Amino acid sequence: MRCTFLHDVYLAIAIFLALWVLYAPLAELLFHVLHITSIHRGDELKRDVTLTFDDGPDPEYTPQMLDLLDAHRVRAVFFLIGEKATRYPELVREILRRGHLVGSHTAHHRNAWFLTPWQTFREVRMAAAMIERVTHEPVVWFRPPWGRFNLFLPLALRSSGQTPVLWSIAGRDWLKGLQISAIAERIAKRFHNGAVILLHDSGGAPGAPANTLRALEQILPVYREMGFQFTADPVLYAMKAKTKRNGSFPRVSQRLIHPLWRVWEKLFDRLYSVYPMSRMFRLSLVSWRLGPRPEAGLIDGVKVVEIHLQNLAVQELQRVKPVERMAIRGLREVRDSLHDVALALLYDKRFQEGQAIFGMTMIHRGMENLGFHVEDIPDTLLNRWIKFLLSLIMSLYHPEGRKRFTHGLEAMHPRLMWMSREELITRYGPGAAKSLRATQQAMAEVATSQPPDMEP
Structure with missing residues (x-):
């Protein structure tokens, strides 16, 4: 009799705890x-x-x-x-x-x-x-x-x-x-x-x-x-903008896959300490592993800031017509965002160690005129993986989706863009004069090229 009573008590407690977990901790997970x-x-x-x-x-x-x-x-x-x-x-x-x-x-x-x-x-x-x-x-x-x-x-x-x-x-x-x-x-x-x-x-x-x-x-x-x-x-504002952005994809496959990809992007940013710090760029502090650059004092192991494109910003740019107007606006936004990046290297403790900024991207036309050094990168297994990711992101964000693969993708390849800390701050830091001629040259070059693609 006593054993039956204790069994009933334990069962009741177990049921109560199970219901409470559904009622409270599960709700905490969801909301x-x-x-x-x-x-x-x-x-x-x-x-x-x-x-x-x-x-x-x-x-x-x-x-x-x-x-x-x-x-x-x-x-x-x-x-x-x-x-x-x-x-x-x-x-x-x-x-x-x-x-x-x-x-x-x-x-x-x-x-x-x-x-x-x-x-x-x-x-x-x-x-x-x-x-x-x-x-x-x-x-x-x-x-x-x-x-x-x-x-x-x-x-x-x-x-x-x-x-x-x-x-x-x-x-x-x-x-x-x-x-x-x-x-x-x-x-x-x-x-x-x-x-x-x-x-x-x-x-x-x-x-x-x-x-x-x-x-x-x-x-x-x-x-x-x-x-x-x-x-x-x-x-x-963000609540309204989020609804607008999620509904702006022209293809059903993009609208279905994009929310899952955004979850992965957020997880990636959290795992690797990547922070959105300007309209066009997310930033992370990493170690340089691409060989010495004597002219900039870069050697393997020094701290540098990796820049990642804000894919939603580029997606918005791609809705600007005609292509020449899109290119001009895009270069202006990159220029303004580089000013924000320079301020981050000066004032933000997370990035003050950075001796340079760099990124691997397919968007490199005209970037030299904005102050970047643009170089080929070795055809390694890692770089092939990067190209695959760039192509995947393009299919998710580009208005043409996978059709973009058949319009010149084979000729496209990621390249390394980098700029030393001194060059960045001199060109884009507080009070630095923006080089209007260089920016106009970059705009003209990109305006005559194909629309920009995406990067992670």
Whole structure:
């Protein structure tokens, strides 16, 4: 009898745990890790970044944060706890008066993993009602505490017209004993186009928001110098742009395969620390393995910055007609992006070691006139693999798809493009005069050639 009872108890516990895993951790995987229905980053082609602040408003730290953001011309998103918004309505109105956006962070900052479905709906609706009574505007943004989801939270948000906003960079500024430099370092290590950065203007360890203030004082001037804009709305823009881009492929096969390929690209970038840092280029710091270049002081093993094309940017360029206009616009965007790359080598700690920039690409016509050294690369097994990848990406992004293979692909081959650090900064660094004649020559040469293709 006793054994049967214990068996039933253990079985009940096992069933309960299995159901809870489906209810909470599985939902976390779907909606947080895989970002189904949620937003976590802005447009990777734009040098816009969104600062977000959770757990406020706070009568001590929120006014200081607002003053700091004003001083650096920053517009942010504040995710408010409903009961705090009710307690400090003037602070909420001041946030809006300063030009920032507000969203909901639930009514009582409760973990969705441990809420029943009824409690989940109640937290979402109650928080929205509390905030709307102060702002007289509908709440459209929502951030779950700790980023936690259960299976019913997306339904509750959908029914109330709210979009979940997560983050691509977490400052972890709420931790006890975290130094100011550690917060700044965590942000700097993963900084990128379209970043959504999670910070706090309230809560956490005692005095933690003061560290956040000091960390922002350190990093905001640096990224302003690099040309980044801190705005409140790139996430909304990116959501619309993403829908437009995913629906812009002319072929059914491209529309089917492209989402899977984008997942692979994101995984590749994550594994190899590749960051979108300009409209045209993603950057990564690697070791040079292509032999000595005495004129530039390059030897195998020195750190260099590898540039990868932003394939979505090139895809957008290919819709520009006629081809001459496309080529001119493309060269201008490459030129402007090289300025951004030069600033990254000067100011971004991740890339300051770089002694040169380089890439392997099929897009090399006219690149010498932009300052690149363009060389043949050996016909090795690795380089054949690179050519295959370039061809595959072309079929995914090019408007003609695989038909592009039959129009001169056999004559195309990847080449090495590189530019020394000194050459890059002299030509494209702060205050450097752009060589208009060289750019015009490059534009003329590319305008008479075939449309550009793609690279990884």
